[in-house]
Amino acid sequence: MQAAAADDKIYLVMGGSEIHCYISLGWALRNVPLHKTLVLVHVFRPCKDCLLVFSLRLELPSNDxxxxxxxxxxxxxxxxxxxxxxxxxxxxxxxxxxxDVVAALLDLIVQHQITTLILSSVIDR
Structure with missing residues (x-):
């Protein structure tokens, strides 16, 4: 029964810049059937994503x-x-x-019995 529920969902992996996310979301809104649930996925990489905050020159203690x-x-x-x-x-x-984004996605595929996974970087090509 869970496999049928997994088939009702389409997982869209989003990351990168904000504009990249909007482009991916726009594509999904045009292409995902309305009877499906769109699951927006992001793998938060603490080290790399915190560098983004640093590059914005926010003056925060390193823990923040x-x-x-x-x-x-x-x-x-x-x-x-x-x-x-x-x-x-x-x-x-x-x-x-x-x-590790790849490991995280593989874990999600198993945990959520994902049958349809869209990588947003593929949309740009």
Whole structure:
């Protein structure tokens, strides 16, 4: 029965710049059937994502880099879910933390019995 539920969801891995995420989301909103749930996936890489906060020259103690970067991602993904709702697309967010994106995605595939996974970098090509 769980496999059928997994088939009702399409997982979209989003990352990179904010504009890249909007492009990926726009593609998904045009191409995902309305009867499917769009699951927006992000693998939060603490070391790399905290460097983004650092590159913005925010003056935060090093321990706060991690918290600030994660909060920015959560805020962005809440906005993406609201955009989906306005377009009448059911959406969920799934944010995991792992330094190894590939390992994290493989774990998600197994845990959630994912049958359809879209990598947003593929959309740009």
């Amino acid at each position: 880099f991690h918290v600030s970067a994660r909060e920015n991602i959560l805020t962005s993904f809440e906005l993406y879910v609201r955009i989906c709702a306005r377009k009448k697309v059911r959406a969920e967010k799934l944010i995991v933390e792992n330094d």
